[in-house]
Amino acid sequence: xxxxxxxxxxxxxxxxxxxxxxxxxxxxxxxxxxxxxxxxxxxxxxxxxxxxxxxxxxxxxxxxxxxxxxxxxxxxxxxxxxxxxxxxxxxxxxxxxxxxxxxxxxxxxxxxxxxxxxxxxxxxxxxxxxxxxxxxxxxxxxxxxxxxxxxxxxxxxxxxxxxxxxxxxxxxxxxxxxxxxxxxxxxxxxxxxxxxxxxxxxxxxxxxxxxxxxxxxxxxxxxxxxxxxxxxxxxxxxxxxxxxxxxxxxxxxxxxxxxxxxxxxxxxxxxxxxxxxxxxxxxxxxxxxxxxxxxxxxxxxxxx
Amino acid sequence: xxxxxxxxxxxxxxxxxxxxxxxxxxxxxxxxxxxxxxxxxxxxxxxxxxxxxxxxxxxxxxxxxxxxxxxxxxxxxxxxxxxxxxxxxxxxxxxxxxxxxxxxxxxxxxxxxxxxxxxxxxxxxxxxxxxxxxxxxxxxxx
Numbered sequence: 001x002x003x004x005x006x007x008x009x010x011x012x013x014x015x016x017x018x019x020x021x022x023x024x025x026x027x028x029x030x031x032x033x034x035x036x037x038x039x040x041x042x043x044x045x046x047x048x049x050x051x052x053x054x055x056x057x058x059x060x061x062x063x064x065x066x067x068x069x070x071x072x073x074x075x076x077x078x079x080x081x082x083x084x085x086x087x088x089x090x091x092x093x094x095x096x097x098x099x100x101x102x103x104x105x106x107x108x109x110x111x112x113x114x115x116x117x118x119x120x121x122x123x124x125x126x127x128x129x130x131x132x133x134x135x136x137x138x139x140x141x142x143x144x145x146x147x148x149x150x151x152x153x154x155x156x157x158x159x160x161x162x163x164x165x166x167x168x169x170x171x172x173x174x175x176x177x178x179x180x181x182x183x184x185x186x187x188x189x190x191x192x193x194x195x196x197x198x199x200x201x202x203x204x205x206x207x208x209x210x211x212x213x214x215x216x217x218x219x220x221x222x223x224x225x226x227x228x229x230x231x232x233x234x235x236x237x238x239x240x241x242x243x244x245x246x247x248x249x250x251x252x253x254x255x256x257x258x259x260x261x262x263x264x265x266x267x268x269x270x271x272x273x274x275x276x277x278x279x280x281x282x283x284x285x286x287x288x289x290x291x292x293x294x295x296x297x298x299x300x301x302x303x304x
Numbered sequence: 305x306x307x308x309x310x311x312x313x314x315x316x317x318x319x320x321x322x323x324x325x326x327x328x329x330x331x332x333x334x335x336x337x338x339x340x341x342x343x344x345x346x347x348x349x350x351x352x353x354x355x356x357x358x359x360x361x362x363x364x365x366x367x368x369x370x371x372x373x374x375x376x377x378x379x380x381x382x383x384x385x386x387x388x389x390x391x392x393x394x395x396x397x398x399x400x401x402x403x404x405x406x407x408x409x410x411x412x413x414x415x416x417x418x419x420x421x422x423x424x425x426x427x428x429x430x431x432x433x434x435x436x437x438x439x440x441x442x443x444x445x446x
Binding site: 019020021038057058059060069070071072073074075086087089090091092093095096097098099114158192193195201202212214235236237245246256 | 344348362363364367368420421422423424425426427428429430431432433434436437439440441
C-alpha cells in the first residue's frame, strides 16, 4: 500500500522519519527546482486514510536536507541554499529558533549524531567544507577541509563516536575524526561525482556510496582497494542511498531514473526490487525506524 | 561553475556532431556488437564520450536540465509543459527548469519568489517529554 502527500509548486529534496514518533516524517522542499525562490519544511503524519500536514514553515531560500534531533522530539535542523542551518521546533513557533550562517554556499546535507553520549550536528556544503555544531547551533565547533569539490552528503557513524562520512563532487568518500579535526581516510570511490553515502547499521566498517556514474558501491573501510560489491541497474545518477535499520546487508537507493531500488549487497545478484511509481526524480528516501518494511521517499516534483 | 556556463556546455553537447566523430562511431560499433544498443545506452555513451574527450559535462545537472528543457531532449519527462497548478500557494504557472534558469541568468525576478525574510526567535526549544527509542540495531545486542 502506498500513501501520497502532494505539496503544490514545491520539490521535495529530503525526507526523514522521526526517531520518536513512528508515523511522523519531515520533508525539506524547494520552489523552482532549488535554483531560485523559497524553501519549505513540512512535518507530515501518516494517518489511517492518508498523509496529513502537521506543520509547515517557509524559508527565504531552498531547503535541501533535514534531520531530526536525537534528544528532543520537537526539534529538527534544516540546511538551505543561502548557506544557513536553521533549528526548528514543531511545538509552537512560526520562525526557526536559531539560524547559523557560516557556510558561504548551499548547505546540501545536515545530520544529527546518533551515538550515545553525543549530541552534535554535522553539515556539508557546496563551499567544500563540513562543519560540526552543538545542538543549539550557536557557533560551529570545527570546520573540516579537504574535499576538492562540493560536499553533497555528511552522515555520522552510528557506532563510532565523533566520526562521520562525507561524499563529494570530487569523487571521493572521506571519513573524518571530529576530535582531531582530521580526515582519517579518503577513498577514490567513483570516477564521477558522489551524491550520497550511508553507514551500515550492523557493521561499523561498511559504507555505501551512490554516484552519478549510476552505481552504488559498498565499501569495507578496512580494505578500500576495491568495493565489496558494486550495485548496477540504475540508469541515471543516484541521488540517495540508505541502509536498512533492520538488516545488515539490505539497502535502498533512489535515482534520477525515477526509481527506488532495494539491494542485498551480500548476494551475487544483489537487486531485490525496483519501485517505479514516481513520475519525477526521486531525491529523498528513508526507512521507518519503528515499522519494518516501511519506506518513505520524496521527489523533486509534485505533479502526479 | 555558474548556471550560464553550465547551460552553454549542455547546449554544446546537444549540438555536438556525434555522427561525424570517428572515435565515437568506433565506440558505437562495439556497443552494437553487444546487442544492447537501446536509446538510453546510446545517450549514456554520448555523455560518457563527451565528458571524456570533448569537455567536462556534469551529467547530473544535464539530466535535470534536459529533462525540464522545453526542447525536451530526454525521454519520459512530463514536466516540460507549463500547465496551471490550481495551487492555493501560488496560483501561478509551473515553470520548467530551463525557464527558471533563464530568469535567474537574466537577473529577473522569478514569479512567486519574492524575498522572504524570516528572523529567528532565539527562544529555547520546547522541553522534551519523550524518551528516545532505541534504534533497531541497538536492541539486538550487536
